[in-house]
Amino acid sequence: MSARARETGEIFGPRMTLFADVLALGVVTALACLPLITAPAALSTACAVVRGTEDDQPATAKRYLVLLRDRFRPGDLAAGLAAVIGVLLLAADLALAGAGLPGARAFAVTAAAIGACAVIVALRACAHPASLTDWRAAVRGAGGASARDVGGSVLVLLALAAAVLCAWMMLPLAFLVPGPLAMALTAVDVRKRRVALSSTC
Template identity: 75%
Template sequence: MPAREAGEVFGPRMTLFADVLSVGLATAVASLPLLTAPAALSTACAVLRGAREDQPATAGRYFALLRRRLRTGDLAGGALAVAGVLLLAADLALARAGLPGAPVFAVVAAAIGACATVVGLRACARRESLTDWRTAVREAARDSVRDVGGSGLVLLAVVTAALCAWMLVPLAFLAPGSLALAVTAVDVRRGG
């Protein structure tokens, strides 16, 4: 086991944990305008992927990369994601209103929402999302079908992040980091 460097408190094993926390907090701050959420998560995945290549996974590197890449396509992707979430929420609210066939409709709407979430998150983890969202989404949809186990892992990561944020609200600001780490790990596992 490598020795600690001078001034290092926890040792090398805690480095990734600290990186995930700092990148998660930076992602939460960058996602506050909502339209920037896909670009923010995609940037977090890129920063955490870079840690495998010995690049620093710091909040400073995160914001530098985010500043260089925010463009119209990123904001359009964010608008599409926000519209999808609002549509799903409206559909589920209508299902709760007691319309005929509401239970079946609610299950179908939830399944569509889960599939869209998996594809969207897997698209954020792909390298292509930094430059071309269409290619990233297309390849993520293929990966979601081909790698059902990875898609299940992404859903489990979403559920875990949501439960952590629900149980302890301050964790909501750290959840994006663990979610970015999870979807990046699934993409790396797939060989992306």
């Protein structure tokens, strides 16, 4: 992500300005996620705004809202519904595992592993450029990237863990963390694409 040099008399450099924009982006993304079913489209739009900084486009809340207006199509809402159902099913499975049923520990470990993999693919799909128009292509691309780029998948989990920890430690931070999370997801996706490009050269 390119950044211009600091101009004479400028107090804060472009990196600090981008960080402030990302925090504002986090607030509007958190508000857009409140209906839950809109969460994938909201996070995908945030990633698209952050990705636009490579082309010197502003990572502002205004640009986010402009892009978000076109995001609540049937495919976006279907992706949100699938995400909500997936979370509910995982929560139900883990609750059953905690009920003391035979083999509950092995089942809980298996369910947690499957859930972690699903979360990684879902988050990487939100950062995939195809998520703006085609969620199926984005999920396929994210699945392949998750398998080939294990390091990136670990980074995605760490970014999510950091976001959850910040929100847990101080609840108001929950309205800021979607911005840094989108930035982390986009950075992982850009890193993967640059590595793939350099390997083909």
